[in-house]
Amino acid sequence: MSVKFGIIGGGVMGEALLSRLVSQKIYQPTEIIVGEKSPERRSYLAHQYGVSVTDDNLVVTQASVLLLAIKPQVFTAVAAELASVLAKSVPLIISILAGVSLSQLEEAFPQLPVIRAMPNTPATVGAGMTAISLGAQAGDRDKQTAQQLFSAVGEVVEVPETLMDAVTGLSGSGPAYVALFVEALSDGGVAAGLPRAIATQLALQTVRGTVQLLQETQMHPAELKDRVTSPGGTTIAGVTELERAGFRAGLIAAVKAASQRSQELGAKE
Numbered sequence: 001m002s003v004k005f006g007i008i009g010g011g012v013m014g015e016a017l018l019s020r021l022v023s024q025k026i027y028q029p030t031e032i033i034v035g036e037k038s039p040e041r042r043s044y045l046a047h048q049y050g051v052s053v054t055d056d057n058l059v060v061t062q063a064s065v066l067l068l069a070i071k072p073q074v075f076t077a078v079a080a081e082l083a084s085v086l087a088k089s090v091p092l093i094i095s096i097l098a099g100v101s102l103s104q105l106e107e108a109f110p111q112l113p114v115i116r117a118m119p120n121t122p123a124t125v126g127a128g129m130t131a132i133s134l135g136a137q138a139g140d141r142d143k144q145t146a147q148q149l150f151s152a153v154g155e156v157v158e159v160p161e162t163l164m165d166a167v168t169g170l171s172g173s174g175p176a177y178v179a180l181f182v183e184a185l186s187d188g189g190v191a192a193g194l195p196r197a198i199a200t201q202l203a204l205q206t207v208r209g210t211v212q213l214l215q216e217t218q219m220h221p222a223e224l225k226d227r228v229t230s231p232g233g234t235t236i237a238g239v240t241e242l243e244r245a246g247f248r249a250g251l252i253a254a255v256k257a258a259s260q261r262s263q264e265l266g267a268k269e
């Protein structure tokens with residue numbers, strides 16, 4: 001069977017996408033090849049998903065869709081390694097690298113269709129959020145391919161490339177903020193006397209339920225906050241402490257800092 005999907009970098013995000021694409025049968029394991037430097041990761045991915053693995057990235061270029069999932073810091077070296085081989089074929093190159101711009105991708109792979117994408121880790125369970133921006137050589141078919149691929153792992157939105165660093169700071173990095181929030185909510189429950197398992201169950205379902213309520217009703221978050229805060233009640237006492245701790249300002253600053261870091265990662269390459 002021909003190799004349809006190649007991944008260079010079989011780390012956290014490469015695996016997150018791979019696992020869902022295989023479980024959703026978007027690609028058969030035999031249609032996927034992963035180029036990965038770590039021998040332990042190679043044997044794990046081959047054993048876990050039945051995909052082909054190699055330490056030679058040039059072998060991965062036989063795929064018709066090539067996903068770059070290495071760290072931004074090694075982009076220049078990997079691009080130099082691939083460039084001569086890729087010049088002879090015309091795969092679609094999709095990069096999920098934080099900060100690495102379309103112009104950097106197009107300079108590295110002249111004349112090839114490239115798409116810059118920013119997925120996130122909930123892709124593993126089909127609840128990802130991916131933003132895509134198309135390079136100048138990417139046509140309708142390339143866009144369809146990227147949309148089909150990322151819609152198999154969650155929602156997809158197309159944005160102008162100028163917004164990609166902001167996307168990275170919000171939805172790319174966001175699962176870490178939410179995980180911290182859930183952990184701290186559970187810690188608060190434990191501090192108030194709950195057993196850990198119950199505290200975690202309560203925290204997770206409260207986050208899930210609130211998100212579902214906001215999505216299904218399209219209610220503004222401020223309105224929901226108002227509905228929960230009974231006059232002189234418990235919630236306003238909690239909200240007062242969050243405001244005192246700079247909770248909202250902290251989150252806004254976190255998204256801006258991550259967005260800024262995305263710009264820096266691109267500038268370094």
Ligand SMILES: NC(=O)C1=CN([C@@H]2O[C@H](COP(=O)(O)OP(=O)(O)OC[C@H]3O[C@@H](n4cnc5c(N)ncnc54)[C@H](OP(=O)(O)O)[C@@H]3O)[C@@H](O)[C@H]2O)C=CC1
Nearest residue numbers: 009011012013035036037038069070071072096097098119
């Ligand atoms: N993690 C996330 O939530 C998200 C990450 N991204 C982007 O995805 C990319 C990967 O991130 P992440 O998965 O977290 O990082 P990881 O470090 O987990 O994955 C990168 C993998 O690439 C391997 N690698 C290093 N050099 C090479 C090479 N020359 N050829 C092939 N493989 C190589 C690494 O091996 P080794 O460890 O041995 O160096 C590692 O296994 C980054 O560019 C990041 O910006 C985008 C969205 C979300």
Ligand SMILES: O=C(O)[C@@H]1CCC=N1
Nearest residue numbers: 097098168172173174
């Ligand atoms: O932390 C990072 O740099 C990557 C990009 C977005 C999420 N993780």
